[in-house]
Amino acid sequence: MFSPSNESVIELHNITKDYQMAEQSFCALDDISLTIKRNEYVAITGPSGSGKSTLMNVLGCLDNPSAGHYYLDQQDVASLTEAELAKIRNYGVGFIFQSFNLLPRSSVLNNVMQPLIYRIMANKTRKEMALNALARVGLSDKVNSLPNQLSGGQRQRVAIARALVTNPAIILGDEPTGNLDSKTSGDIMKLFDELHQQGHTIILVTHEAEIAQHCQRVIRLVDGKIESDIINSKELPDG
């Protein structure tokens, strides 16, 4: 979907997000400007209530900013129709939710296949792609299980497989290791490293310093503003 260049895939210009809560206005994002390039590996950190998740939702086209412009692959998101936004969510972005958001009554395979249901393709191809994504996260043996039969780490890997199956340019993870023990967290992070090496742009929200340090770039939010934007000593890709 996106052009294969090192240009910025994500550009935020003065993004603001207000919530109207019982007569009171709450500013979740306050005038954020930010550029993320292709194949960057970014962590967004900050205390709770700092606007991390809101920023994630805006980046994933799940929520509209109150003001400002969001250019996704040089395209102004505000100008898109609901159907076009649905297409971006399906083809351009893989979203991994903090609470997994798996369908409890559907098997692991059906959960992973779900994004492909919204595409016109043969059911057989869908199944092959889903099995392939499950193999990548090491869950080939749990294909027919229901989500509640799996451990937290396994569920998170199903959620990752669901984000991977569409082969999106950008993978967004909202606290992908938030509910996991440190060993499982390590496994999951290895998975993100691999995805990064394969060329995906990865943006993770996390409150864990260890995870943040694992990434190449750490953006810290406080009260809806960018407090710091540090590039770790790790080697950056060209550009």
Place this chain on the structure above:
Amino acid sequence: MGNTLHALIQGTKAAMQAITAHGMRSALTTLGIIIGVGAVITVVAIMESLSATITDQLDDLGSDMVTLQAHTNPEQEMLGLSNKLSYDDFLMLKAKTNNVSDMTATMRAFSLGTSVQYGRSNTQTQIIGTDSSYQRVINIYPELGRFLSESDDLRRRRVAFIGSTVAEKLNMPSNPTGEFINLSGDWFRVIGLAEKRGKLFGFDQDNYIIAPFSTIRSLNGSQVTDNIDIMFTPNKGSNLDTIKAQMRQILRQKHKLSGDDVDHFKFVTAEKIKKQFSEITTAVTLVAGGVVGISLLVGGIGIMNIMLVSVTERTKEIGIAKALGATPQFILFQFLVEALILSLLGGIIGLALGYGLAAMVAMFMPGDGGVMVPMWAVALSFGFTTAIGVIFGLAPAIKASKLNPVDALRYE
């Protein structure tokens, strides 16, 4: 186009999953539709087979037969008047009316009462005085023996042609011809047994005794003035209205009725009875239709209610679907198809139920007991249930399709 078709197919799959996942709830949701459609099919099937049975029987009776009767309107009745048609009227009509070759007169045998005796048995029946022409007008045929002949009438013979119910009730031998029956003291010889005709409107059509007109007339004697019914069948291709106008003119002249006077007689046709009956069935069907319409409306609201609950309950699921790339159109189709499947499912079950009920009721009805569900009733039921599915499914489906993904995901 491809997108729409794709959304429709995948939406249907998702809808089927949702319906089967909540089996009990789906069944209860469709209950309103099941009852509504079941009721409409039952009522229509019963009315249809009832009216078909009756139309058949009226056709047997000879739908082109016309009866001319004396008629006294209520104002004249209050004055103590009672109009009559006499044998002379009959003879004059028979002689002067064009285009009618089959005409007969019948007379009630007042003097003989209604009871008949044979051996030790007796029963109540209807005694009719008429002549040989009756057979051609009424289409009545002997099973055994013969019908009245002209000479029976000329010679005032005391002979009787009897219906099968009379023979049965009187415990007569299987061939009753030659036996004597007693009508209030007068003995009549049975000359023929009529073919069985069955029941009409629940009335036994085989409970009668026919005797020569002249015999009954002489037994009635002078104590009662003649009052006869005249029955006739217009010739094929002739115009009944012209015939009626001609008869009316003849009778008015003979009865010396001037300009403003009302007729002393009226024409009764089987066609008219059929029409009256069909008016009754139409009225019943309409009333039943109204009741059923209300129950379908209630059923539709039930579906809408459940669909709204379903949308609320599955808000999170809708949020996930939208976050993963489902278009609003896809969500719309999924919920619309779900409502449609629920209502159509109700329609199909209701149809089967109605058919079964109608078959059960038909067993207790007169006639050959066949159930007829006309195609229009089936088409109407399905048209109606489809409309209900779409109309009442639309609001919840639109609600679902317009949900904002973030808000939907946050819903617990």
